[in-house]
Amino acid sequence: MFVNPRDPDNTTINSKISEWVLAFEEIPRDAHVHTREVTCSDPGCNHTDTYITIESNEFKKELLIRKPLIYIRKWDIVL
Secondary structure, X not given: OOOEOOEOOOHHHHXXXXXXXXXXXXXXXXXXXXXXXXXXXXXXXXXXXXXXXXXXXXXXXXXEEOOOHHXXXXXXXXX
16 A cells, blocks of 8 residues: 555545545535545556545445556546
8 A cells, every 4th residue: 555654544635535526416425435446456557546445325436547646636536
């Protein structure tokens, strides 16, 4: 997992991602946003993907962003 040395638990970027996701009108205000990084295990593969899961009682969506968590910016989140 990629870690920011100034924020080892990535709490800052996780809170920013939640803020950016909840800014979309189609996302319910009570939705929970979870992030996780997945590293490709194939020998020729050297990339890390980030999954963003958005869920509430009546809504669930998962986004795949092909970059590590610490490199995600607002413009990367497309519903």
